[in-house]
Amino acid sequence: MNKKKSSIRSTNNEYAVSRIAGMKVVNKTRYFLIEWEGYGLKDNTWEREDNVYSSSSISAFIEDYCRQSHCRKDSILYMNKKVLLYNTYDPDTKEFHNHPKNPGPVTSVVTENNSKRLRDSSDEELSESSNSTKECRRSLRTLLMDAPKEFQDTFQVVINSVKMEHPVERAANHQRKNNIPLYVIKNLKTRVTIFNDVDSDLPNDFIYVDQLQYTSPVLPPDPNFLSGCSCTDANDCSSDCHDSQFYDQKGRLIVPHGTAIYECNNTCDCGINCKNRVVQRGRKVPLQIFKTANKGWGVRTLHPISRGTFVEEYVGEVITTEESNKRGAFYDKYGCSYLFDMDFAQSELPTKYAIDAFILGNVSRFFNHSCSPNLEVFAVYHDSADVQMHRLAFFASRDIKKDEELCFDYNGMQCDTEEENMKHSARYSCHCEAPNCRKWIYI
Secondary structure, eight states: OOSOTTOSBOSSOBOOEEEEEEEEEETTEEEEEEEETTSOGGGOEEEEGGGOOOHHHHHHHHHHHHHHHTOOHHHHTTOOSOEEOSSEEETTTTEEESOTTOOSOOOOOOOTTHHHHHHHSOOSSOOSOTTOHHHHHHHHHHHTTTSOHHHHHHHHHHHHHOOOOOOEEEOSSOOOGGGOOEEEETTOSSOEEEEOSSSSOOOOSSEEOSSOEEOTTOOOOOGGGOOOOOOSOTTOOOTTSSSSOOBOTTSOBOSOTTOOEEOOOTTSSSOTTOTTOSGGGOOOSOEEEEEOSSSSEEEEESSOBOTTOEEEEOOSEEEEHHHHHHHHHHHHHHTOOOEEEOOTTTTTSOOOEEEEOSSEEOGGGGOEEOSSOSEEEEEEESSOOOTTOOEEEEEESSOBOTTOBOEEOTTTTSOOSHHHHTTSSOEEEOOOOOTTOOSEEEO
């Protein structure tokens, strides 16, 4: 990089600031961490305060840090320790700060005023959204800054095409241990909350969606190819309606893992309350996204769940396998992946589609792996006659206790042998701590 490192404005050149992402004081001189427009995060530099000509960038940094760490604006400029915003790179330590690829707990930046600020916050109404459209899109831009240009362009189109309908807001009238706040994802039929007693981070590096989003050239399934039943009972299809019965009278799954589920569809005469319309009615279990001690974010249930109960559908972008392979190569280098193949028919036909929850997703994108899982994944058909395009739904594989973390086996029904696992492209250390832990996750 050819820019002069000692200042933002040199004699012949002026360099644009993308954002100010940190502050420190060295020998009574204040420095700001600069992210440069058009450069990757690893090109960040610390610049003396008198070399920073953008007062608006300094003001934006102060506001962002106050929002992140719940401190007063007038306290920041009196701090003598280093403070950093999330999703940045510190050239002093050569480490990312709260970078999403870090699977473990993230170092917290907490001020002396943090706990007092939490106690003084108003409980009369929902506070200002902590995941506003502007903040979320800023986090996504930072997240993708080191991605290849091809991916930046692709993801930018996706981001711009989606309206943020589910922002995160602080919940009103709520107190938890150590006065740690509870957040809620808005406008969902069944509640999802966020709780973090590890640090002050929030999962704001993706856009929450509750429906599949089809990314060109993939098109939504054509309803003209569907065929339906002619059952007269609007609430209960007869035993002759389908080749198999998939749910009991309480809507709990009664077929073994590996079975495809065929629900009634829009051309059927039965109503939405038909017992064969479980997944399409949506999640009924309240869930909580929480920060784990050593696995990043996870999800736990706030109510007991009976075996066979539908928990959640895996939601994100529907993309082609060709696009999935391209993104997968990037995600492997990045250290994370949210790709899930629609591969139920792979024994007869090649897999054509995958769901990617990296940028767009719901609560299920935070389900962690376990070698002794309490969830199983099933292929579900209710809006598609294409055997290669199906939904992916999580069901409880056993009774699950209140506050228990929800996990599934990332290796699915694949062979457990080392020889078979080594065929996969990436290997990650397993932190599930189950008695039968296989020590490695192969994806």
